[in-house]
Amino acid sequence: MVRLCETDGLSEDQTEILKAVRQFVDEQIIPVATELEHKDEYPQEIVDGLKELGVFGLTIPEEYGGLGESLLTYALCVEEIARGWMSVSGVINTHFIVAYMLMRHGTEEQKQRYLPRMATGEVRGAFSMSEPGLGSDVAAIKTKAVKDGDKYTINGQKMWLTNGGSSNLVAVLARTDEGEESPYKSMTTFLVEKQEGFGETAPGLTIPGKIDKMGYKGVDTTEAVFENFVTTEDQVLGGANGQGFYQMMDGVEVGRVNVAARACGIANRAFELAVAYAQQRETFGKQIADHQAILFRIAEMATKVEVAHSMMVRAARKKDSGERNDVEAGMAKMVASEYCNEVVQDSFRIHGGYGYSKEYEIERLYREAAFMLIGEGTTDIQKMIIGRSMLKEYKLR
Numbered sequence: 001m002v003r004l005c006e007t008d009g010l011s012e013d014q015t016e017i018l019k020a021v022r023q024f025v026d027e028q029i030i031p032v033a034t035e036l037e038h039k040d041e042y043p044q045e046i047v048d049g050l051k052e053l054g055v056f057g058l059t060i061p062e063e064y065g066g067l068g069e070s071l072l073t074y075a076l077c078v079e080e081i082a083r084g085w086m087s088v089s090g091v092i093n094t095h096f097i098v099a100y101m102l103m104r105h106g107t108e109e110q111k112q113r114y115l116p117r118m119a120t121g122e123v124r125g126a127f128s129m130s131e132p133g134l135g136s137d138v139a140a141i142k143t144k145a146v147k148d149g150d151k152y153t154i155n156g157q158k159m160w161l162t163n164g165g166s167s168n169l170v171a172v173l174a175r176t177d178e179g180e181e182s183p184y185k186s187m188t189t190f191l192v193e194k195q196e197g198f199g200e201t202a203p204g205l206t207i208p209g210k211i212d213k214m215g216y217k218g219v220d221t222t223e224a225v226f227e228n229f230v231t232t233e234d235q236v237l238g239g240a241n242g243q244g245f246y247q248m249m250d251g252v253e254v255g256r257v258n259v260a261a262r263a264c265g266i267a268n269r270a271f272e273l274a275v276a277y278a279q280q281r282e283t284f285g286k287q288i289a290d291h292q293a294i295l296f297r298i299a300e301m302a303t304k305v306e307v308a309h310s311m312m313v314r315a316a317r318k319k320d321s322g323e324r325n326d327v328e329a330g331m332a333k334m335v336a337s338e339y340c341n342e343v344v345q346d347s348f349r350i351h352g353g354y355g356y357s358k359e360y361e362i363e364r365l366y367r368e369a370a371f372m373l374i375g376e377g378t379t380d381i382q383k384m385i386i387g388r389s390m391l392k393e394y395k396l397r
Helices: 010-038 044-052 071-084 085-103 108-120 246-281 292-320 326-356 361-372 379-393
Strands: 125-128 145-149 151-162 170-173 187-193 201-202 206-207 223-231
Touching: 010 044, 010 071, 010 085, 010 361, 044 085, 044 125, 071 085, 071 246, 071 292, 085 108, 085 125, 085 151, 085 170, 085 187, 085 246, 085 292, 085 361, 125 151, 125 361, 145 246, 151 187, 170 223, 170 246, 187 223, 187 246, 246 292, 246 326, 246 361, 326 379
Parallel strands: 125 170
Antiparallel strands: 145 151, 151 223, 170 187, 201 206, 206 223
């Protein structure tokens, strides 16, 4: 039993689920992750295994064919999966966000139509909010949906779709009511069905191909180009336009917990590799773990891993209680991503020259950790969210 990243108060079911996921990671992901990542190869066998484990339906209610587990359970599973290979956690993350948005905001008809098939992995979700040159300025989106009777015609270009090629259901944010006073009330979320793959995946919808990235390999990250794509009003999430921004932000909150969990998993794996290597490598007649400089570095790494895990768990439990967790999720995401990078860099230094070799796992983690700094909003964005909330909470009377 490892000492770090333990979570108090878990049920027997949660413990068994995590045990099964960890075993799967140790046996089916870690042995092949680096090879598949270097090939930029989609991990189909791993994905099929996760389907069999029920991970795709982990949080979907039992009435819709899922396991009905909490955000905490999901986040802890993501932490384990990212410990094996962060890209695999990306395969299920956007799927999870779309399922969450359907559970929270979808009509009953939409839930019945999609959730049972999402639980089995037959329907795979992707999340589309960002656009070229947009970043975190969601209010500036240009993709537009024009209504004509009971139909909408969508035109625009979306960016950074994880699972853009492998998904067949995309939650897309578009501008609708141009006359609204607030730009936040002029956005609508559409449930867009498409075929898996690249090229024209639906009439008027093109997925050009995979974006070549520094890390986060294996999983497909794409653009989506809408040219007179026609959909119907029953594909509007929740059945009413103008709610898209709030629905997406709700999804982003759980997404930030997810990124925090991913960062925790990467950091934990980097620590495991460092502490093992430090006991194997010898210099000046003794293992490098016996040198005080390395010993202190190991102590700091372990503490950062533990702090990040604890904050991630708190943010997940806050959301599970039914409360908003924008501050807690922002804090967890900020701390976990920053500490992840620091822990990975320390592990890289402990490995010395071997850390720069692609034969060693730490080289992959070094590239993966960088993505944690920008996924679901940069550290600066989290600081803005946290700071504004603190000023509101502690406003002078």
